[in-house]
Amino acid sequence: MLDQHTDLKSLLKDPSLLVEAAYLGGEWVQGDEGTFDVTNPARGDVIAKVADLSREQIAEAIDKAYVAQKDWASWTGKERAAVLRKWFDLMMENQDDLGTILTAEQGKPLAEAKGEIAYGASFIEFFGEEAKRIYGETIPGHQRDKRIMVMKQPIGVAASITPWNFPNAMITRKAAPALAAGCSFVGRPAKETPLSALVMGVLAERAGIPKGVFSIVTSSRSSDAGKEFCENPKVRKLTFTGSTEVGRILLKQAADQVMKCSMELGGNAPFIVFDDADLDAAVDGAIMCKFRNNGQTCVCANRIYVQAGVYDEFAKRLKAKVEKMKVGDGLAEGTDLGPLINADAIDKVQEHIADAKAKGAKVILGDGQPMEGAGHYLPPTILTGVTQDMQVARDETFGPMAPLFKFDDVDDVIAMANDTIFGLASYFYAKDLSRVYKVAEALEYGIVGVNTGIISTEVAPFGGVKQSGLGREGSHHGIEDYLEMKYVCMSV
Numbered sequence: 001m002l003d004q005h006t007d008l009k010s011l012l013k014d015p016s017l018l019v020e021a022a023y024l025g026g027e028w029v030q031g032d033e034g035t036f037d038v039t040n041p042a043r044g045d046v047i048a049k050v051a052d053l054s055r056e057q058i059a060e061a062i063d064k065a066y067v068a069q070k071d072w073a074s075w076t077g078k079e080r081a082a083v084l085r086k087w088f089d090l091m092m093e094n095q096d097d098l099g100t101i102l103t104a105e106q107g108k109p110l111a112e113a114k115g116e117i118a119y120g121a122s123f124i125e126f127f128g129e130e131a132k133r134i135y136g137e138t139i140p141g142h143q144r145d146k147r148i149m150v151m152k153q154p155i156g157v158a159a160s161i162t163p164w165n166f167p168n169a170m171i172t173r174k175a176a177p178a179l180a181a182g183c184s185f186v187g188r189p190a191k192e193t194p195l196s197a198l199v200m201g202v203l204a205e206r207a208g209i210p211k212g213v214f215s216i217v218t219s220s221r222s223s224d225a226g227k228e229f230c231e232n233p234k235v236r237k238l239t240f241t242g243s244t245e246v247g248r249i250l251l252k253q254a255a256d257q258v259m260k261c262s263m264e265l266g267g268n269a270p271f272i273v274f275d276d277a278d279l280d281a282a283v284d285g286a287i288m289c290k291f292r293n294n295g296q297t298c299v300c301a302n303r304i305y306v307q308a309g310v311y312d313e314f315a316k317r318l319k320a321k322v323e324k325m326k327v328g329d330g331l332a333e334g335t336d337l338g339p340l341i342n343a344d345a346i347d348k349v350q351e352h353i354a355d356a357k358a359k360g361a362k363v364i365l366g367d368g369q370p371m372e373g374a375g376h377y378l379p380p381t382i383l384t385g386v387t388q389d390m391q392v393a394r395d396e397t398f399g400p401m402a403p404l405f406k407f408d409d410v411d412d413v414i415a416m417a418n419d420t421i422f423g424l425a426s427y428f429y430a431k432d433l434s435r436v437y438k439v440a441e442a443l444e445y446g447i448v449g450v451n452t453g454i455i456s457t458e459v460a461p462f463g464g465v466k467q468s469g470l471g472r473e474g475s476h477h478g479i480e481d482y483l484e485m486k487y488v489c490m491s492v
């Protein structure tokens with residue numbers, strides 16, 4: 001475990017994986033703005049001092065990416081695939097260390113962190129394979145002497161801004177399709193979790209990814225990266241995972257350059273349990289979905305709607321299982337729920353609980369009281385009697401609080417589930433086949449989980465509708481976001 005006497009390096013099999021310098025154009029550099037602190041949310045102490053790059057240094061990374069991309073795009077798909085495969089293998093060989101680094105800076109339990117590393121690596125494996133299958137098209141000509149061809153070409157330099165909740169997988173889900181397509185990549189990780197991003201630079205270098213093709217620009221000021229990425233004409237693609245609020249700002253900034261944008265933004269996922277559901281499966285699904293990463297996931301269940309006939313029983317079974325979950329340091333054996341990322345995250349959960357209670361909800365587990373000590377620990381809360389006028393019905397809680405809403409009628413619950421500006425993930429449990437089809441069709445979401453609480457995989461298109469975003473990540477669709485179509489018309 002990490003304590004004030006233990007250095008993070010000493011927990012790693014390969015201590016050279018822990019780096020504090022930024023990876024700029026294939027070189028390890030210090031920040032012109034000095035360093036910024038990375039803290040362990042389980043204890044609140046500083047575990048690293050990472051290079052704080054200036055905006056000029058971010059521009060330099062873009063210049064280098066611009067130059068490197070031309071040659072990288074000339075590699076065959078098979079050549080790019082071979083290097084990506086090596087990157088994937090290195091990630092899996094170092095899964096334990098990558099997991100330890102991730103837990104130390106982000107907080108999630110080690111088993112979950114290692115799971116994220118395997119998930120993150122799967123995008124590199126998948127898109128490496130796709131590099132060989134970037135097919136164009138021929139179209140029958142519109143006149144006797146005309147031949148029409150459609151080429152697919154890399155967009156150019158892709159810039160990314162990624163969040164702290166999945167500090168590995170949100171980078172690979174963007175970098176892997178970008179590199180497979182022949183783009184170069186400049187990524188700015190969240191300031192809370194730069195170490196998991198920098199280790200990907202170490203492994204990229206070891207895998208033989210050419211200098212400049214993959215850069216990690218660490219910075220304590222998110223607006224520097226956002227502005228440089230949007231204003232620099234050498235960047236042709238911006239990909240972002242984060243809040244809808246920041247997504248809107250980036251889209252406005254990117255408009256001046258008419259830049260291609262992928263946005264994976266906020267959610268407000270409904271999780272619906274119908275009377276005919278397998279109740280134990282629904283409880284297990286709700287726990288996986290609600291408490292993944294301690295509720296700090298954009299696809300976590302935010303509103304749990306339970307049909308009246310099974311409401312009390314569902315609440316009882318959910319409480320019985322959740323109260324057994326162990327809250328603690330993610331690096332300690334047996335921990336189910338780690339700390340939240342910071343004090344603000346705790347405040348937000350408490351605000352939702354207080355608002356719901358004031359409007360009549362009842363607490364059946366927890367109550368939003370943090371645990372003693374320096375870590376940001378908040379035991380899980382379950383509320384019953386939650387209604388549509390409460391704050392949690394509108395905003396993402398992003399924490400360990402499960403609000404149970406009661407409903408009678410299928411049409412009513414669909415209307416309530418869709419009554420939000422968001423449209424990322426949704427879930428429901430039911431057995432009746434006709435209901436399954438109709439509800440899946442009626443939910444206004446990019447993702448629908450039916451009788452499952454976990455929908456994330458590299459082989460499926462992940463993304464939202466409405467204000468949850470633009471574009472899809474993962475699957476063969478995911479690479480299209482990094483390709484341009486060129487139509488060639490030949491007179492023969």
Ligand SMILES: O=CCCCC(=O)O
Binds near residue numbers: 165298462
């Ligand atoms: O917060 C969003 C991260 C997405 C995690 C996933 O891919 O399931």
